Amino acid sequence: MVSAISIQNASKTFHxxxxxxxxxxxxxxxIPEGAFVSLLxxxxxxKSTLLRVIGDLIDPDGGTVSxxxxxxxxxxxxxxxxxxxxxxxxxxxxxxxxNVELPxxxxxxxxxxxxxxxxxxxxxxxxxxxxxxRPGQLSGGxxxxxxxxxxxxxxxxxxxxxxxxxxxxEMNREYLQRELxxxxxxxxxTIVFVTHSVSEATFLSTEVVVMSPRPGRVAERIPxxxxxxxxxxxxxxxxxxxxxxxxxxxxxxxxxPTTAGV
Ligand SMILES: Nc1ncnc2c1ncn2[C@@H]1O[C@H](COP(=O)(O)OP(=O)(O)OP(=O)(O)O)[C@@H](O)[C@H]1O
Numbered sequence: 001m002v003s004a005i006s007i008q009n010a011s012k013t014f015h016x017x018x019x020x021x022x023x024x025x026x027x028x029x030x031i032p033e034g035a036f037v038s039l040l041x042x043x044x045x046x047k048s049t050l051l052r053v054i055g056d057l058i059d060p061d062g063g064t065v066s067x068x069x070x071x072x073x074x075x076x077x078x079x080x081x082x083x084x085x086x087x088x089x090x091x092x093x094x095x096x097x098x099n100v101e102l103p104x105x106x107x108x109x110x111x112x113x114x115x116x117x118x119x120x121x122x123x124x125x126x127x128x129x130x131x132x133x134r135p136g137q138l139s140g141g142x143x144x145x146x147x148x149x150x151x152x153x154x155x156x157x158x159x160x161x162x163x164x165x166x167x168x169x170e171m172n173r174e175y176l177q178r179e180l181x182x183x184x185x186x187x188x189x190t191i192v193f194v195t196h197s198v199s200e201a202t203f204l205s206t207e208v209v210v211m212s213p214r215p216g217r218v219a220e221r222i223p224x225x226x227x228x229x230x231x232x233x234x235x236x237x238x239x240x241x242x243x244x245x246x247x248x249x250x251x252x253x254x255x256x257p258t259t260a261g262v
Contacts, residue, residue, distance in 0.1 A: 004035070004067070005190070008066075009026050009062065010026075010027045011026055011061050012060050023046040024046045024215060027053075028063075033157075037205060039192065040196070040201045040210050041212065041216060041254065045211045054067070054192060056072035080156055085147075101117075104118070121153060141173075145179065156189060157190060158190045159189045165177065165195075174232070181229065198248045203234065210250040210254060219250065
């Protein structure tokens with residue numbers, strides 16, 4: 001399978017007030033096209049940093065990042081990325097439709113064309129009928145769906161998601177997990193997803209990458225072989241329990257060296 005993302009020996013150290021903070025150490029990782037890969041690991045292990053390195057928001061100190069065969073800067077210029085963060089980041093003075101249109105507007109897409117595209121995207125995330133609402137009039141989950149629609153405006157080949165469901169309550173979160181899988185399957189985009197949740201990573205992913213405590217390294221890569229579509233019943237199946245346990249054990253084994261002396 002072709003690699004959507006290929007990272008070779010990438011490291012990153014931050015320098016703050018004369019102190020060095022090594023965040024990533026020698027990351028090598030290949031993510032195939034169409035995969036749904038979750039990055040899981042203890043707080044501060046460098047998950048967001050790795051996502052930002054992939055998305056050309058941070059330059060690594062060394063190593064290479066190749067996106068669909070080109071460097072990350074070229075991929076960003078080609079609008080290969082969509083990004084979604086924990087906070088939807090919508091502009092409250094614009095309607096939902098106008099929020100979704102914003103990246104297209106900035107890129108100079110004509111009004112009629114961007115309105116049609118925004119309509120398509122709002123349909124994809126099931127927000128038809130809310131086009132003229134302001135973000136503050138929607139629930140947190142609906143706002144996040146609008147943020148996902150906005151991130152998909154240029155049909156990105158790669159969707160980078162940093163704890164996008166982390167601020168939602170359990171019911172909404174599970175609903176959006178199913179929705180995200182539906183959107184992933186209908187768009188064919190490659191997704192890299194940062195989460196703290198073992199069950200979320202297991203439910204969504206084709207593969208879970210468990211990272212070690214800072215400086216983040218790839219500690220273990222766990223393929224999740226549960227068939228798609230994954231539905232609510234999947235969560236209570238024996239196969240899911242086994243897969244989730246496997247991920248949980250991998251996470252515990254990276255935590256043990258730091259918690260052993262506590
Ligand atoms: N811009 C920055 N400047 C300085 N240090 C940073 C910067 N960004 C991240 N760091 C540091 O790098 C380390 C990794 O941070 P990062 O946010 O990537 O971890 P994370 O695994 O995503 O954490 P969490 O799960 O808590 O969100 C942390 O020690 C953090 O303080």
